[in-house]
Amino acid sequence: MSNKRIVEKDNNFKHLSHLGWTSYFQNQLENIDNKSLIPARVTGVRKKYFFINDGNEELLATPAGKLQQETSSTYPVVGDWVMVRQTAIEQILPRKNTLTRGAAGMRNQKSGEYREQTIAANLDSVFIVTGLDRDFNLRRIERYLTLVYNCGLAPVIILTKADLQQHPEHFANEAETIAFGVPVHLVSAFNDTGLSDLTPYLMHGRTCVMVGSSGTGKSTLINRLYGESVQATGEVSAHVGKGTHTTTSRDLIMMPQGGMIIDNPGIREISFWDIDQGVGSTFPDIEALAAECRFSNCTHTHEPGCRVLKAVQDGELTEARLENYLKMKRELEYISARKNKSADRVEKERWQGVSKKIKTINKKKAF
Secondary structure (H helix, E strand, O other), X not given: OOHXXXXXXXXXXXXXXXXXXXXXXXXXXXHOOOOOOEEEEEEEEOOOOEEEEOOXXXXXXXXXXXXXXXXXXXXXXXXXXXXXXXXXXXXXXXXXXXXXXXXXXXXXXXXXXXXXXXXXXXXXXXXXXXXXXXXXXXXXXXXXXXXXXXXXXXXXXXXXXXXXXXXXXXXXXXXHHHXXXXXXXXXXXXXXXXXXXXXXXXXXXXXXXXXXXXXOOHHHHHHHHHOOOOOOOOOEOOOOOOEOOOOOOXXXXXXXXXXXXXXXXXXXXXXXXXXXXXXXXXXXXXXXXXXXXXXXXXXXXXXXOOHHHHHHHOOOOOHHHHHHHHHHHHHHHHHHHHOOXXXXXXXXXXXXXXXXXXXXXXXXXXX
16 A cells, blocks of 8 residues: 555545545444554455455455355445455445345255345435336336335436337326335436436435346446446347346446446346335335224225225225235235244245135135
8 A cells, every 4th residue: 555545544534535435434443453454445346356446546356365255244245335455355344224135036045045135335325217118117116116215225216218208207207106205307318308307316425326127228327427438238129128238247437427326237036135114115105094994903905994995996096006015015024024934934824824814715705
């Protein structure tokens, strides 16, 4: 390390502010015994090495031996702040937040344990990117919102390819009806519609991450916001309306507006891991209706006096939204249970519950 970097270390690391360094991370340095380590931010992850930025330059780095065990809590991800010696990552500073999901496939084939995947860390906003082509799906947006809220993060919905629709405002209005209080932006990388509206999310030191299906225009959007091509883009199949994974790694990109964007490979499987208040935040309308049900343990499927079912009957609530709500509630309850019990135990209890419901239905039919 140069003498310049050592001097800057005694200056509260102000040279790191453009990378998102705040008092939250500064205060954690008091717990670092080894004063020869300096902080840097992880800007890229590859199979055997990392890209890090120490505020002066971007460097290649490798994890120290104690970090070789790849778990989400001890292995660096894009957006992490790490303490480094030369080009060796010695430790990760506690994260302000993380965007985490259940790993694809969820279950480890060898151990049978369920696995988490931390996508990125230390974020200010999560851009949920949906194209106004065959990708537009309100139920999928609800799943993304639940995922983001479960992680305690702030979602922003970006509807790309607005130029493909004669009346794109219709789609924005639909999204607003299921995303209460969430900013919804119509953009077009073709004619730059709405791009300036995204500037506040990209101000000095702010970090955003993009999530969405392949082919929604995430990389194209980054290129337009940047002003030149910094991410590879691909074509969307006109036959199936799906894109290919042109983005195959996660990288933190410094934007000319002063902030940062983390591009993310397209997500095919939106699996949950965290089980916070995501469903309640995504479906506040249903939660409010549920408070008026006759029974406190109402399942909103068949009970008399169910205010939620009445709302569906009266047209206040769509059946599709209710079904998605109930589906995600079941998923999160199952995740919660499996974190405290063995998977086999959870499966056994689940099928016992199914068996009881079938018996109850058969008894009703008998009458």
